[in-house]
Amino acid sequence: MGINTERDLEANLQIGPTDQGFVRIFVEANGVEIPMDFDPEEAEEIADEIRAAATAARSVG
Structure with a gap:
């Protein structure tokens, strides 16, 4: 299983x-x-990754 x-x-x-x-x-x-x-710093990194993925997803199809 992959992404x-x-x-x-x-x-x-x-x-x-x-x-x-x-x-x-x-x-x-x-x-x-x-x-x-x-911890809060890790959570902010995860939030940044989610935002980056959302930006990338907008450019698909």
Whole structure:
């Protein structure tokens, strides 16, 4: 499976701060829960990568 492999799967995505000072990305799909905690600097890097991907996606087709 790669980034361009399409899947017919629904998932719930939540993003928010924790009471420990981290940013949590929480994914739930098919009964599987995946909490991922990042320090604020890592979260900002992820946000930059998402923005860059969105910019690149706009230029496709």
